[in-house]
Amino acid sequence: MSSSSAAPPAKPPMRDALVAAAFRLFVERGYEQTTVDDIVALAGVGRRSFFRYFPSKEDVVFPDHEGCLADMTAFLAAGDPQCEPVRRVCDAARLVLRMYAENPAFSVQRYRLTKQVPGLRAYELSVVWRYERALAEYLRGRYAGRPDGTLRADVIAAAVVAAHNNALRSWLRSDGRSDADETVDHALGYVQDAFGTGSAAPAGPAPGGAPAALFGGPVEHPDDVVVLVSRRDAPLWRVVQEIETAFGRT
């Protein structure tokens, strides 16, 4: 997050020129028909310059993922140990959407290209897998020592990535015209409702005492009786968690 609040460091112009040349050729000739030699000729640089920035032709299609993965890892490592873990990984996923949304035209062009080239789809799967592992590793650390800690971490990381990708695809299919932030907030909100413990604010009755989306929260009775209101389709573990809080057993 911190990197986006200040101006990003300027990217090497040669790197940008290589990406621009590559995409111009991919669109004109097709991905498979374009060689690294074609790209460097158009960009006016040597082959060694290409491979200084990109290990392979596939990497020039996804020039920002390595940086984004590094940003995500740093963002997770810098988190307050008290912050709600599901919220934290949702915020980490927003970094990825922001990377796409910073350059809608390029992202939409790449989306179309990736759909046509099986090798690029395979590359993308491996990138998605790395994001998912970064989120899961963070959650495994946060849930260490809890029953089913690794299971919970793996499932939530996968759910966050799936929600993010659902929002991303929806935004790409709108040709980058829909509101990316709104779309991803909505998708991640679904995962937070299913797995998160919600806001950092203490659990309690919603204003006016009306049942909230998930819980009305515990209502205290004078004779030491607890009343809980829940939606029937609420996840059982969340109900138990809420009860533990209401009974003062956490």
Add this chain to the structure above:
Amino acid sequence: MSSSSAAPPAKPPMRDALVAAAFRLFVERGYEQTTVDDIVALAGVGRRSFFRYFPSKEDVVFPDHEGCLADMTAFLAAGDPQCEPVRRVCDAARLVLRMYAENPAFSVQRYRLTKQVPGLRAYELSVVWRYERALAEYLRGRYAGRPDGTLRADVIAAAVVAAHNNALRSWLRSDGRSDADETVDHALGYVQDAFGTGSAAPAGPAPGGAPAALFGGPVEHPDDVVVLVSRRDAPLWRVVQEIETAFGRT
């Protein structure tokens, strides 16, 4: 499921011989050092026979996924339209674990091989993605017309796959000695608790509707809200038990 209730059709012996020869060489020489020519020489067949069964050397490492994907798709298509969708995709995921558990020695050997060869890990990611898409497509159909139908479908499919893979890895790391069914049931139970609507039995008040010792009993609201009343000093396990009954999850 149906295919597992009857004896499976016999596999072509030549196909099995090719898989056996391939794995013997992969273990002895390493995956990269083994060619298709080496495999067919050891199996005593021609190259054309190899490619009749396997499009590439990678495919011989995962000889059963295509069949399992077809079984899964058929299983999902054959489902009662009234069945609970999350439960159905969990049952579909169990087909994959069963495929692994049918041949523990082979599965453990492949697990070790896959960890060492990046190309095989990439292949595995693409297979996992196809399973996830099959589950998501089924759920998208079931949730069609519901708000957030595709979001819900994608997130639940990813969660089911992650839970399955967590259980599978745990079983593989035990060298196939732990109870595969128990492990996957537990992992999928976590996803069902988070997303499923529980048992097929209609949820409702406990028989008789009389207040139990602990609870005033669930009170049904028209909008599917459950109200629970409990003494604060009640044992937590009894509270949970009562809730499970109220939510129709036992």
